[in-house]
Amino acid sequence: MSAAEALVLRDVRRSFGPTVALDGATCRVRRGTVHALLGENGAGKTTLMNIAFGLVRPDAGDVLVDGAPLHPRSSADAIAAGIGMVHQHFKLVRAFTAAENVALGGHGRFDARAVAERMRRIAGETGLSVDPEARAGDLPVGAQQRLEIVKALAHDARVLILDEPTAVLAPAEGDDLLGWLRRFRDAGGTVVLITHKLREALAVADDLTVLRRGRTVLESARASVDEGAIVRAIAGDDSRDDSRDDSRDEVRHEVRGRAPSTSLAPPAKRSRTAVPTGPAVLALADVGYVDDRGVERLRGATLAVAAGETLGVLGVEGAGQRELLRILAGRLEPTTGTVRRPPRVGFIPEDRLHDALIPELPLHENLALADAGHLRGLIDWGAVVQRTAALIGRFDVRASAPTATADTLSGGNQQKFVVARERAVAVDALVAENPTRGLDLRAAALVRAGISGRDADAEPARAPAVVFYSTDIDEVLAVADRVVVCFSGEVREIPRPADPNDRTPYARAMVGAA
Amino acid sequence: MELLLLPFLEASVRTATPLAFAALGELVTERAGVINLGLEGAIIAGCLGALVGAGVGGPGFGFLGGAAAGTAMAALFALFVITLRTDQIIAGAAITMLGLGLTGTLYRTLYGASGASLSSPTVAPVPLPLLSEIPVVGPALFAQTAPTYALYLLLPLLAWWMHRTHAGLALRATGESADAAVAAGISTTRVRWAAILFGGAMGGLSGATLVLAQVGTFNEGMSAGRGFIAIAIVVLGRWSAWGTAAASLVFGGAFALQYLFQSAGWDVPYPLFLGFPYVLTLSLLALMRGRSAAPEGLAKS
Numbered sequence: 001m002s003a004a005e006a007l008v009l010r011d012v013r014r015s016f017g018p019t020v021a022l023d024g025a026t027c028r029v030r031r032g033t034v035h036a037l038l039g040e041n042g043a044g045k046t047t048l049m050n051i052a053f054g055l056v057r058p059d060a061g062d063v064l065v066d067g068a069p070l071h072p073r074s075s076a077d078a079i080a081a082g083i084g085m086v087h088q089h090f091k092l093v094r095a096f097t098a099a100e101n102v103a104l105g106g107h108g109r110f111d112a113r114a115v116a117e118r119m120r121r122i123a124g125e126t127g128l129s130v131d132p133e134a135r136a137g138d139l140p141v142g143a144q145q146r147l148e149i150v151k152a153l154a155h156d157a158r159v160l161i162l163d164e165p166t167a168v169l170a171p172a173e174g175d176d177l178l179g180w181l182r183r184f185r186d187a188g189g190t191v192v193l194i195t196h197k198l199r200e201a202l203a204v205a206d207d208l209t210v211l212r213r214g215r216t217v218l219e220s221a222r223a224s225v226d227e228g229a230i231v232r233a234i235a236g237d238d239s240r241d242d243s244r245d246d247s248r249d250e251v252r253h254e255v256r257g258r259a260p261s262t263s264l265a266p267p268a269k270r271s272r273t274a275v276p277t278g279p280a281v282l283a284l285a286d287v288g289y290v291d292d293r294g295v296e297r298l299r300g301a302t303l304a305v306a307a308g309e310t311l312g313v314l315g316v317e318g319a320g321q322r323e324l325l326r327i328l329a330g331r332l333e334p335t336t337g338t339v340r341r342p343p344r345v346g347f348i349p350e351d352r353l354h355d356a357l358i359p360e361l362p363l364h365e366n367l368a369l370a371d372a373g374h375l376r377g378l379i380d381w382g383a384v385v386q387r388t389a390a391l392i393g394r395f396d397v398r399a400s401a402p403t404a405t406a407d408t409l410s411g412g413n414q415q416k417f418v419v420a421r422e423r424a425v426a427v428d429a430l431v432a433e434n435p436t437r438g439l440d441l442r443a444a445a446l447v448r449a450g451i452s453g454r455d456a457d458a459e460p461a462r463a464p465a466v467v468f469y470s471t472d473i474d475e476v477l478a479v480a481d482r483v484v485v486c487f488s489g490e491v492r493e494i495p496r497p498a499d500p501n502d503r504t505p506y507a508r509a510m511v512g513a514a
Numbered sequence: 515m516e517l518l519l520l521p522f523l524e525a526s527v528r529t530a531t532p533l534a535f536a537a538l539g540e541l542v543t544e545r546a547g548v549i550n551l552g553l554e555g556a557i558i559a560g561c562l563g564a565l566v567g568a569g570v571g572g573p574g575f576g577f578l579g580g581a582a583a584g585t586a587m588a589a590l591f592a593l594f595v596i597t598l599r600t601d602q603i604i605a606g607a608a609i610t611m612l613g614l615g616l617t618g619t620l621y622r623t624l625y626g627a628s629g630a631s632l633s634s635p636t637v638a639p640v641p642l643p644l645l646s647e648i649p650v651v652g653p654a655l656f657a658q659t660a661p662t663y664a665l666y667l668l669l670p671l672l673a674w675w676m677h678r679t680h681a682g683l684a685l686r687a688t689g690e691s692a693d694a695a696v697a698a699g700i701s702t703t704r705v706r707w708a709a710i711l712f713g714g715a716m717g718g719l720s721g722a723t724l725v726l727a728q729v730g731t732f733n734e735g736m737s738a739g740r741g742f743i744a745i746a747i748v749v750l751g752r753w754s755a756w757g758t759a760a761a762s763l764v765f766g767g768a769f770a771l772q773y774l775f776q777s778a779g780w781d782v783p784y785p786l787f788l789g790f791p792y793v794l795t796l797s798l799l800a801l802m803r804g805r806s807a808a809p810e811g812l813a814k815s
Binding site for chain 1: 677678679680681682683684686687690691693694695696697698699700701809810
C-alpha cells in the first residue's frame with residue numbers, strides 16, 4: 001500500500017444483473033513498471049480496468065492512485081488523477097480532427113493551434129506522431145491507436161492502461177508498440193497491459209496479474225514465475241480446487257481433455273501429404289476491385305481453393321484482403337475478372353456484433369436468419385430451438401439456453417456460435433476473417449477446429465474449401481495448407497519454406513519486402 | 515423590377531427570422547444526437563407565451579415569456595427522452611400535438627371562448643443608420659426588427675462556440691460518439707439536457723418573433739409547420755450554423771415568393787402558392803443525398 005504503487009485495485013466486486021463480473025479482484029501496479037493483466041475472455045480484465053478509469057463503478061472494493069483513495073464518478077476524475085486508457089475499440093470521434101479528439105474533455109476556449117503544438121511536442125518527446133489536422137476516422141488503425149495514446153499523454157497520464165492493443169495491429173506494428181511501452185516505462189511511466197497473448201506479456205512485462213472468473217488467481221513478478229504456471233492460472237488447474245458448482249468441474253474437465261490443442265503454441269502443423277487435391281471449389285481469375293471512392297483495392301488476383309483444402313491469407317490492414325475475402329464469400333462483386341463460387345459459401349466476418357449477429361435477438365432467431373433470404377413460408381420455431389440446442393452442444397457454445405439473446409454470451413462464445421451457424425448448413429466453402437480476434441487461447445482453438453470442419457462429428461469427405469485470414473501469422477501458418485499474402489492490392493502465393501515454423505518469408509511479403 | 519425585388523428581399527429576411535431561430539436551436543439539439551420533433555410544439559407554446567408576456571409587460575416580457583414557454587415544452591421532451599428513455603420520434607410527435615392542443619385550449623380559456631383575435635403590442639422595424647442605406651441589400655437586411663438583429667449577433671457567436679470552445683467540442687462529440695465523450699469524462703446527460711433546453715428556448719423565441727414582430731396576435735396552429743420546416747432546414751444546412759442560416763434564408767425566400775405571387779393577381783388558385791414552401795422542402799430534401807454530414811449518433815439512443 002506504499003506509494004511505490006501507482007495504481008492499486010483491492011478486493012473489487014462488481015455484478016451486472018445476475019452476472020458476477022468481478023468477485024474479489026486485486027491488482028497492484030508498481031510505479032515505473034509494465035504490468036500484464038492476463039486471463040481468459042470474460043475473466044473481468046476489462047471491467048476491472050474500466051473501474052480504475054471511472055467508466056464502471058465498483059459494488060465494493062478500493063481504488064488507490066499513488067496510495068490515495070480515488071472514487072472516480074466519471075472518467076474525468078480518473079484522467080485528472082493521471083490515468084489514461086486505450087480501449088480495445090477506440091473511443092475516438094471519427095468525424096473530429098486528431099486535435100479535436102485530443103482536446104475533448106477540456107474546459108474554456110479550444111485553441112486548435114495550441115493543441116497541435118502540444119501534439120508536436122509529445123511527438124518530439126515520445127516519437128508518437130499524428131497529423132493534428134487529419135480526420136480521426138480517416139486514419140489507419142495504427143495511427144488511431146497512436147492518437148489514443150497521445151490523447152492520454154496530453155492529459156498528463158502517468159498510468160497508461162491498454163486493452164488488447166496489439167489485436168488490431170500487424171505484427172511489425174505490434175512489436176513497435178511493445179518497444180514503445182518499454183521506453184515509456186524506462187522514462188518513469190507505468191503501463192497496464194491487458195492481453196491474451198502470453199508471448200507478448202512475457203516479452204514486455206515486469207509483473208503480472210492473472211484473473212479467472214472475476215478473481216485474482218496469480219500475482220507475481222515476471223522473473224519468479226514460469227510459463228506453465230501462468231497458463232495453469234489462466235485456464236484453471238486441478239490442484240487449487242475451489243469450485244463451487246458443477247459447471248466449473250465441467251470446464252476444468254474440458255480444459256484437461258483439450259489441453260494439447262489449447263496450449264500456447266499454435267496447433268500442431270498438419271501433415272502436408274494429407275492435403276486433398278480435389279477440383280477447385282472457389283476460384284478467382286484476374287480479379288480486380290475498385291471501391292466506391294474510386295480506389296483500386298485489388299488487382300489481378302488469381303487463385304483456386306479445392307474442397308477440403310485450407311487457404312491461408314495474410315496481409316497488413318488495408319492490403320486488399322478485406323475485399324478479397326468478401327469477393328470470395330459473395331458479399332462483393334468484382335469490378336473486373338471472373339469468380340467461381342459454389343452456391344453456398346459460409347462467411348465469418350471480422351466484426352461479429354455488427355456483421356454476423358443481431359445481439360438483441362435470441363440465438364435461435366439468429367440461427368433462423370441464416371439463409372433467410374432464400375426461405376419462404378412459416379417457421380417451425382420448436383424445431384429451430386432444438387437445432388440451436390444441438391448446435392451449441394456440438395460446438396461447445398456456453399449459453400444459458402438456446403433462447404438466450406446473443407448479447408448475453410461472451411465474445412468467444414458468440415464467435416463459436418457464428419461458426420456453428422455457418423457450419424450448420426452443408427456449405428461447400430467457408431471464408432473466415434480474423435475469426436479468433438480477441439479470443440482467449442481455448443476459445444480460439446475451438447473456433448479453429450469448428451472452421452476446419454475437422455471436429456469429431458464431421459465427415460472428412462465433405463469438408464469444405466476453407467479460406468482463413470488472420471492477423472496472427474503463426475495461426476495462419478498452423479491451419480493453412482497453402483498461404484497467399486496480400487500487399488497493396490496484389491495477391492501472391494508464398495510457397496511454404498523447408499522449415500514449417502519459418503515465418504520470415506511471410507512477414508517480409510506482408511510489408512512488401514522482396 | 516426594383517419595385518418587386520426590394521419588398522421580396524425584405525420579406526425573405528423577415529420570414530426567415532423565426533425559421534432561423536427554430537433551426538439554429540434544433541441544430542444544437544441535433545448536434546447532441548437528439549432529434550426534437552417537438553420543436554413545433556415549442557414554437558406554438560412560444561407564440562402563446564409571447565402573447566401573455568407582452569400583455570403583462572410589453573414586448574420585452576413577450577420575448578421572455580415565449581422563450582420560457584418553449585423551454586418548458588423542451589424540458590418535458592428531455593424528461594421523456596433522457597430520463598425516461600422514451601423513443602425520440604414518438605416523444606417529439608407527442609410534444610408537438612400537446613403543444614398545438616394545449617395552446618388552443620389555454621388561449622380560449624384565457625381570452626374567451628370565441629378565441630376572438632386579440633392584438634398584442636409589437637416591435638417595429640428599426641432601420642440602422644448608414645447600413646440600411648446600402649443599395650438593395652441595405653433595406654432588406656438592416657431595416658428589420660430587433661429579433662433579426664439578435665440573430666446577426668447570435669449566428670457568428672454560435673458558429674464560433676461550436677468549434678472554438680471545449681463546450682462546443684463536448685456538444686459535437688456527444689452527438690457523434692457518446693462513448694468517446696463519456697471516455698473523455700463528459701457527462702452526456704448534462705450536455706443533452708442543455709442542448710434540448712437551448713433548442714426549446716430558441717423555438718420559443720421563434721414563436722415570439724412570429725407574434726411580436728410579424729402577426730401581432732395569436733391564432734390556433736399559427737406555427738403552421740415551421741417546426742418541421744426548421745428540421746428540414748438543419749438537414750439542408752448540413753448541420754452547420756452558417757449553412758443553417760443560409761438554408762433559413764432560402765425558405766424565407768420561398769415564403770416571400772408565395773406572398774409575391776398572391777399579390778401579383780395571377781389567375782391561379784392561391785392554395786398552389788401556399789403549398790410552395792412545403793413543395794420546396796420536399797424537393798430539396800429529395801435532392802440531398804445521404805446523411806454523410808449528420809451527427810453519427812443522431813437519434814440513436
